[in-house]
Amino acid sequence: MSKITTPNGFTLDNSGRRVAVDPVTRIEGHLR
DSSP states (O other): OOOEEOTTSEEEOTTSOEEESOHHHHHHHHHO
16 A cells, blocks of 8 residues: 655545544554
8 A cells, every 4th residue: 555645744545535644544544
């Protein structure tokens, strides 16, 4: 999964969704 870290502290998922930079979100990203 390629994630782009934006200056505002958000990561742009390859799905096009913006998720907060958190371990939980990373785990959810792997599950999806």
